[in-house]
Amino acid sequence: METKVVKIPPNRVEEFEKELLEASEIIKRGGLVVFPTETVYGLGANALDEKAAEKIYSAKGRPSDNPLIIHIANPEDYEKWCKVERVDLLEKITNRFVPGPITVIQKKKDIIPHTVTAGMDTVAVRIPSHKVARRLIELSGVPVAAPSANTSGRPSPTRAEHVIQDLYGKVDMIIDSGECEVGLESTIVMLKGDDVTLLRPGGVTLEELEETLGKVKVDKGVFEKLKENEKPLAPGMKYRHYAPKASVISLKGDEEKVIAFMKESLKDKGVGVICYREDTEHLPHDNRVVVLGSKSDTEEMAHRLFDCLRTFDSIPEIHTVYARLPEDDHIGLAVVNRLMKACGYTVKEL
Ligand code: TXA
Ligand code: MG
Numbered sequence: 001m002e003t004k005v006v007k008i009p010p011n012r013v014e015e016f017e018k019e020l021l022e023a024s025e026i027i028k029r030g031g032l033v034v035f036p037t038e039t040v041y042g043l044g045a046n047a048l049d050e051k052a053a054e055k056i057y058s059a060k061g062r063p064s065d066n067p068l069i070i071h072i073a074n075p076e077d078y079e080k081w082c083k084v085e086r087v088d089l090l091e092k093i094t095n096r097f098v099p100g101p102i103t104v105i106q107k108k109k110d111i112i113p114h115t116v117t118a119g120m121d122t123v124a125v126r127i128p129s130h131k132v133a134r135r136l137i138e139l140s141g142v143p144v145a146a147p148s149a150n151t152s153g154r155p156s157p158t159r160a161e162h163v164i165q166d167l168y169g170k171v172d173m174i175i176d177s178g179e180c181e182v183g184l185e186s187t188i189v190m191l192k193g194d195d196v197t198l199l200r201p202g203g204v205t206l207e208e209l210e211e212t213l214g215k216v217k218v219d220k221g222v223f224e225k226l227k228e229n230e231k232p233l234a235p236g237m238k239y240r241h242y243a244p245k246a247s248v249i250s251l252k253g254d255e256e257k258v259i260a261f262m263k264e265s266l267k268d269k270g271v272g273v274i275c276y277r278e279d280t281e282h283l284p285h286d287n288r289v290v291v292l293g294s295k296s297d298t299e300e301m302a303h304r305l306f307d308c309l310r311t312f313d314s315i316p317e318i319h320t321v322y323a324r325l326p327e328d329d330h331i332g333l334a335v336v337n338r339l340m341k342a343c344g345y346t347v348k349e350l
Helices: 010-028 050-060 075-081 087-097 131-140 160-167 206-213 255-265 277-282 298-314 332-342
Strands: 004-007 033-035 042-046 069-071 102-108 122-126 173-176 187-192 195-200 247-252 271-276 289-293 320-324 347-349
Touching: 004 010, 010 033, 010 042, 010 131, 010 173, 033 131, 033 160, 042 050, 042 131, 075 102, 075 122, 087 102, 087 187, 087 206, 160 173, 160 298, 195 206, 247 255, 247 332, 255 271, 255 277, 255 320, 271 277, 271 298, 277 289, 289 298, 298 320, 298 332
Parallel strands: 004 173, 033 173, 069 122, 102 187, 247 320, 247 347, 271 289, 271 320
Antiparallel strands: 033 042, 102 122, 187 195
């Protein structure tokens, strides 16, 4: 398939109405458009068109039991696609966090096809803040189903180059709007009865959710590796994820020991490290030393994590990547969650 790549700077969306109209026409006729959001790039198709949704699964190589998030432009439209049971909770979420990096799961209405929800009776809905995403959804006039625009199992794309590596030739159009701001996928919460449950941590933090909603339950899969017979509430969270070609091992423990371990390990040309900016003065100047962010800046780490993981794919001799695990508060929880998935929960304590 021929893939058209179009550049749209996020601060000049108004000048690119023609390109966005073309993209929306592709969505309307059942094609695939990769578009930027504030979290990661999304692989979009008409969520009301079963055949179009199927194309998403095959382009990504995504297991058919892993449901998609639908993207809409306005909170008034929640009711069109889901059965809102707790208007009060939804309003609190909307007032503080929407549009933005949060996805809400509620009971679905019949109009949403089963292919999109992988047979579940609930649907995940997100209202992105990115101007390009919003205009594309508005012009399409339908909810846009979109998983992260990577091949299944690979790190999510935060730049168009990442999308091109994975999906060029498999989609009709890729909209390149530069780097995604947050860098990790949205926070996912489920509303069921009186409970609010966090299924996936992201740009909206657990602390912020609890400030707004009171007690929030946390699905077990967020913190720990589940056993064979246990299932996370979000089916996608059970798969090995975010893996570069090399194997990843997370490092935890005493700072001096961690730095000494990285320094020693780098003597092997097949090793790469993901470290803090402050660590680099103790480590060799080498393209195998990749900075995740400043020690206390977990937002920078979130922004850079997936790009760091992909970096090592372009250095063929790398077989092992050691990555420092940051603190797991605020957005650090999301960084730790993604790193733990990338390393398959392999942690070296020092
Ligand atoms: O930031 C994001 O959320 C990005 C951008 C493109 O919006 N999208 C994204 O989609 O990360 P994806 O498909 O990569 O991750 C969606 C996650 C999966 O783990 C899936 O299992 C879960 O959401 N999910 C979707 N619908 C669900 C449902 N009805 N019940 C439980 N989990 C659901
Ligand atoms: Mg994904």
